[in-house]
Amino acid sequence: MIEVKGVSHDMRGQAILRDVSLSLPRGGVTALIGPNGAGKSTLLSLIARLQRLQRGRITVDDLTVGACADRDLARLLAIMPQSSAISARLRVGELVGMGRYPWHGGRPGAADHAAVEAALAQFDLTGLRHRFLDEISGGQRQRALVAMACAQGTDYLLLDEPLNNLDIAASRQLMALLRHMARDQGKSIVIVLHDINYAAGFADRVIALAGGRIVADGPPAEVITPGLLRGVFDTDARISVIDGRPVVVV
Amino acid sequence: MPRLVYVLLPVLTVLSLFVGTVPLRPAQLLQDPEAWQLIAVSRLPRTLAALMAGATLAVTGQILQTLARNRFIEPMTAGAGQSAALGVLLVTLLVPGAPVWAKMAMASVAALAGSIGLLFLIRPLPPSQPLLVPLVALVYGGVIGAGVTFVAYQGDMLQYLQVWLSGELSGVLRGRYELLWLAALATAVTWLIADRITLLGLGEKTARGLGLSVAQVTALGLGAVSVVTAMCVVTLGAIPFVGLVVPNLVSRRMGDNLREALPVTAAAGAALVLGADIAGRVIRAPFEIPVSAMLGVIGAALFLTVLYKDSARD
Known part of the structure; x- marks a missing residue:
């Protein structure tokens, strides 16, 4: 279980994350969505100790991020940073x-x-x-x-925008593979996605961030609503439900 | 490429023992005890010095390029070499009777400061503009070099400066090159941590994600770069281009998995410097062309070839 408690983060005097608390039980695919600059990548890199934690506390199973040995965490949690x-x-x-x-x-x-x-x-x-x-x-x-x-x-896998540079076939293939790894191999996968439709199609849980705060958290069908698109993404795209799954009509 | 280098290296080594101002033929070794004396006092030390300088400079060139995340710089011209010269110069000026180890230590510390300064200077440069790094490094090295010249001029030591700033091997005798073993030792350490240095090439974030202590590996790498540069400057004088050209050539063929590439880099660097030195002994015999001048010419030609091949590929 990844547990994030009261995490705030500033960069050059600007608040990137404000008092974020979150718990991610083992298993499943969790998608982090939100507009540019919402703090998704920062949250991911704080969990993976790529940036120093400023305030709050993060634990992964029984390891406390920032206090545990780098190697121990690297055997439990892997991260693919954005644009390596x-x-x-x-x-x-x-x-x-x-x-x-x-x-x-x-x-x-x-x-x-x-x-x-x-x-x-x-x-x-x-x-x-x-x-x-x-x-x-x-x-x-x-x-x-x-x-x-x-x-x-590792049991935990954090991926920051892995669909960059992938065409539609490769994107679907990768997402299907990740879901398979979560269901059949018991991996816990947290993934930053830009395309909401991939989050809706493949994630078990969607967490929306905006302005450094969590604004919605739940199954895709509950989180991805016209209200979210208007309030968080500032766009009035329609959502239609196909096979019980929300689809953003772009 | 590895095979060519490994064949070339022993051939050049044997050749180097028999080429020089004093004629020496292999047959003489059987009858003339003075022939052995010549080899032990002059030819062998000179050969070893060339081999060690070449190998260590090439390897540390690759290390600095990995740390700086840029292929177009080398320690000797990017501030470390000039800083090492500044270090020796200051010791010589301020403490005229200082023992050799003090000069050597000061040169290493100065080279370390010089390379740390370089890394800080190029850190904010955008990765999308890879040529900015060598330009900044060149200016940085030039500024330190100008400082060195100024101090030397003030202290009336310009003639010493020539010794440190342009490397040559004609003065190498038994008892006057042994500091280079320290450079070899420092280089051996980098081979032990080659995997970790390779990981740094994946980017700081990915390396940290794999549990690597980025600061520790960077410190070890910079330490090796500094010791090698300093020992080279103190014993032979600055030798340009080896640290730039050899890693680029090896990387083309073998990639940057340093555990595999470094032995080839070392052998190729050794062969390049020894080959250049032998050529410098032969071309105007009985006079000699300094190895740094030879490498200036050979190295520049090789580097241009690398650059043009690269741009032709893209």
């Missing part, structure tokens, strides 16, 4: 292998190789494993990054 600017020229297989670092500290063993093979196969990257990252498409690169986070083999 990778300057190193690595092969796809090597990149996915880096995800195992918290387990082997530089000396991969049989279990690590097996996990990498599984992640490569799961994301359909086996044929690309010997290609360099600068020789493949943006979508393939994005898939490799998600595969690396999965290879980390």
Whole structure:
């Protein structure tokens, strides 16, 4: 269980998060939605200790973020940050292998190789494993990054806008795969999404943030309403319900 | 490429033992005890110095490029080299009788300060403009270099400055190159943490997410860069381009998984410096062309090739 209690965060005198409290039980796909600058990425990076916590307290299972050892947290929770600017020229297989670092500290063993093979196969990257990252498409690169986070083999997986650079087929495939991992492998997945329809289609729970506060939290059908679009996203797009699932008509 | 380098390296090493102002043929080793003396006192130290300088400069060039997240800089010209010279200069001026270890320590500390300064300076630069980093580094190195010249001029030590700022190997004798073993040691340490340095190349956030202590690895990397630069400047003088060209060439072929790439980088750097030194001994024999001048020419040509190949690919 990820527990966020009373977290506030300022950047250059501007409040990014204001007194956010939230608890995410194990299992399921949780989507974080909200307009640009709502604090979604900041919340995710605070949970994953990528930024220093200023006020409040965050725990992941029995680990307290900021107080526990980096390696212990890295074995429990993986994060794929937004727009990872990778300057190193690595092969796809090597990149996915880096995800195992918290387990082997530089000396991969049989279990690590097996996990990498599984992640490569799961994301359909086996044929690309010997290609360099600068020789493949943006979508393939994005898939490799998600595969690396999965290879980390953690119970919790945080993904910051993983659908960047993915076309509709790849996006649906990735979301379906994440949902499968949540349902059948018991992973807990928290994902920042820009496209509300993907949140509606694949998430079990949707949390909407605006101005650094949580403004809605619940199953997609309850959260995604015309009122939310008007009040939070400041747009008057229609919502129609298809197969019991809200769809934003853009 | 690895195979070519590993074949070239022993060939050059043997060649280096028999090329120089005093003629020496392999057959002489069987009868002439003075031939052995020549090898032990001059040729072998010179060869070892070239090998170690080349290997350590190439590896630390790659390390600094990873830390700075930019392929177009190298410690020797980006402030660390000039800072090391400033360090030695200040010790020599202020404490004229200082022992060698004090000069060496001061040079290392100055090089460290110089490289930390560089990292802070380039941190705010936008990643979308990769050429800004080498430009800023060049100006930064130039400013420190100008300071060094000014201090040397004031202290009437311009002739010493030449020794530190342009590297050459003709003065290397037994007993006068051994500091380079420290550089080799520092480089060996970077190989031990090669995996962690590679992780830094994934970006600070991803590295931290994997549980890496970014500050610790950066500190170790910068430490190695500084020690190598300082030892090189103190014993041989600044040697340009090795740290820039070799990592770029190796990365083209092998990528940046440093656990695999660093041995090749080291071997290629060693071969480049030794090859340049041998050429410098031969071209105008019996006179010598300093290895830094040779590398200025060879390195610039190689670097332009890398740049043009890169832009042709994109």
